[in-house]
Amino acid sequence: MDWQPLLLTFKLALVTTLLLLIIAIPLAYWLAYTKSRFKPILETLVSMPLVLPPTVLGFYLLVTFSPSSVLGGWLNNYFGIQFIFSFHGLVLASIIYSLPFMVHPIQAGFANINTTMIEASYVLGKSKITTLFKILIPNIKPSLLTGVVLAFAHTIGEFGVVLMIGGNIPGKTKVASIAIYDEVEALNYDTANSYSLILFAITFSILLVVYIVNGGYLKRFWK
Amino acid sequence: MIQIALQKNLIAANGDMLLDIDIKIKEGEFVTLYGDSGAGKTSILKMIAGLMPADNGLIKVRDKIWLDTKNNICLKTQQRRIGYVFQEYALFPNMTVKENLLFALEKGQDKQIITELIELIELGELKDRKPEMLSGGQKQRVALARALVRKPEILMLDEPLSALDHAMRSKLQDYILKVHKQLNLTTLLISHEMGEVLKMCDKVLVIEKGRITRYGNPIDVFTSKQVSGKFQFLGEIVEIEKEDIIYIVTVLIGANFVKIVADTSDIKTMKVGDKIVVASKAFNPLLQKIN
Numbered sequence: 001m002d003w004q005p006l007l008l009t010f011k012l013a014l015v016t017t018l019l020l021l022i023i024a025i026p027l028a029y030w031l032a033y034t035k036s037r038f039k040p041i042l043e044t045l046v047s048m049p050l051v052l053p054p055t056v057l058g059f060y061l062l063v064t065f066s067p068s069s070v071l072g073g074w075l076n077n078y079f080g081i082q083f084i085f086s087f088h089g090l091v092l093a094s095i096i097y098s099l100p101f102m103v104h105p106i107q108a109g110f111a112n113i114n115t116t117m118i119e120a121s122y123v124l125g126k127s128k129i130t131t132l133f134k135i136l137i138p139n140i141k142p143s144l145l146t147g148v149v150l151a152f153a154h155t156i157g158e159f160g161v162v163l164m165i166g167g168n169i170p171g172k173t174k175v176a177s178i179a180i181y182d183e184v185e186a187l188n189y190d191t192a193n194s195y196s197l198i199l200f201a202i203t204f205s206i207l208l209v210v211y212i213v214n215g216g217y218l219k220r221f222w223k
Numbered sequence: 224m225i226q227i228a229l230q231k232n233l234i235a236a237n238g239d240m241l242l243d244i245d246i247k248i249k250e251g252e253f254v255t256l257y258g259d260s261g262a263g264k265t266s267i268l269k270m271i272a273g274l275m276p277a278d279n280g281l282i283k284v285r286d287k288i289w290l291d292t293k294n295n296i297c298l299k300t301q302q303r304r305i306g307y308v309f310q311e312y313a314l315f316p317n318m319t320v321k322e323n324l325l326f327a328l329e330k331g332q333d334k335q336i337i338t339e340l341i342e343l344i345e346l347g348e349l350k351d352r353k354p355e356m357l358s359g360g361q362k363q364r365v366a367l368a369r370a371l372v373r374k375p376e377i378l379m380l381d382e383p384l385s386a387l388d389h390a391m392r393s394k395l396q397d398y399i400l401k402v403h404k405q406l407n408l409t410t411l412l413i414s415h416e417m418g419e420v421l422k423m424c425d426k427v428l429v430i431e432k433g434r435i436t437r438y439g440n441p442i443d444v445f446t447s448k449q450v451s452g453k454f455q456f457l458g459e460i461v462e463i464e465k466e467d468i469i470y471i472v473t474v475l476i477g478a479n480f481v482k483i484v485a486d487t488s489d490i491k492t493m494k495v496g497d498k499i500v501v502a503s504k505a506f507n508p509l510l511q512k513i514n
Binding site: 125138139 | 272274300301302305306307309311313314315316317326327329369370372373
């Protein structure tokens with residue numbers, strides 16, 4: 001069995017999750033506290049990947065970033081970045097595809113924080129940034145953990161969008177889910193089964209850890 | 224001198240209400256805002272703190288202008304030197320008692336103040352505990368100490384004691400009075416309770432439907448001056464019982480119940496829950512020193 005697709009899957013999930021965390025915290029903060037008229041539009045856009053077939057997302061990314069398109073050509077000529085059939089492309093697609101899984105829990109976490117706690121911090125002369133890092137983020141740790149894990153697990157499981165924009169290039173874009181499809185096509189059921197079992201076991205363990213930690217079982221056990 | 228003039232159209236439960244106040248407070252004074260819920264008391268404090276925008280207004284603290292809507296001046300909450308104690312404590316659950324106080328320090332401020340406040344408000348034993356391990360009274364003491372770290376120009380207390388039992392409340396009143404005097408603060412307190420107002424403050428502002436209806440010394444404000452009694456107490460009617468041709472009225476004065484005889488004509492205007500004055504004048508009081 002070739003381990004490369006599995007390693008690539010986890011590399012993709014890790015990079016995607018880290019970048020998503022950086023993007024999602026400010027986005028979720030804005031969505032949780034804004035009174036802007038544009039909030040519903042942005043909320044809809046963030047949630048779209050939940051309902052949109054991944055192939056639709058992949059198709060539009062393919063069209064937008066293909067070297068023959070305006071944007072794709074420009075990126076290629078000036079920066080030498082190619083999003084089609086490359087790891088960069090997979091990361092970009094995964095970020096968009098897993099965005100709601102990271103943003104929603106964090107947004108809910110922010111929204112559940114008592115506003116007087118935020119006011120108390122302002123009254124003590126602390127800026128919004130200090131309040132975000134010292135008060136808000138430390139008090140929404142369970143939401144952050146949920147977001148991180150869901151985004152990570154969801155990225156491991158993606159198929160359609162990866163196939164559309166990444167294709168099936170070994171070592172570059174052939175992730176585990178695609179490798180399974182490939183092996184089944186070639187009637188190598190044993191290899192497909194090995195990949196599948198590993199993915200099954202890993203995703204099960206990850207989710208189990210979240211429920212154990214957020215359910216307070218660890219604390220009860222330690223006490 | 225602190226000058227506060229505020230106007231704001233508030234959307235209240237029973238329709239819109241115009242909040243319109245204009246007061247001057249001397250430095251070092253202890254002022255209570257007294258009135259029914261929904262009268263606009265909390266809104267006033269929030270506007271002073273800059274947590275709620277005013278439609279029109281002027282807030283001047285000593286020589287500094289915090290708010291002047293005519294000239295488009297409005298300092299941010301962070302720039303107003305205030306201490307604010309919330310009804311629901313608002314301690315930061317991720318920090319211990321001491322960390323809560325340390326968080327309030329300004330850049331470059333001497334940490335000595337934390338030690339002083341821990342001693343003054345007697346938090347020594349609690350300083351390493353997280354807020355979830357504290358009782359309501361302890362939490363409110365921490366909140367009070369935290370509000371004082373920045374050495375506020377105005378200390379504002381929004382019904383800080385309403386969730387506490389009587390004994391705890393009395394103890395916390397003493398703490399508040401102690402810091403008010405020792406740190407020479409100007410304090411604004413929201414309170415529903417007459418006893419608390421009488422014990423704590425120099426001046427009381429009675430607020431009804433967004434307007435100040437009475438302002439002055441609490442005894443003068445709460446009692447009509449026509450009573451010439453030597454003894455008078457403020458209380459609340461707890462029960463009215465009819466017995467033969469007279470009525471027995473049970474009144475709560477401070478923490479004591481007192482039964483008083485009344486006749487039908489007195490009772491006509493009174494009902495359970497009314498605030499009343501119990502006055503007496505026709506006897507000779509004796510003074511005796513107790514050792």
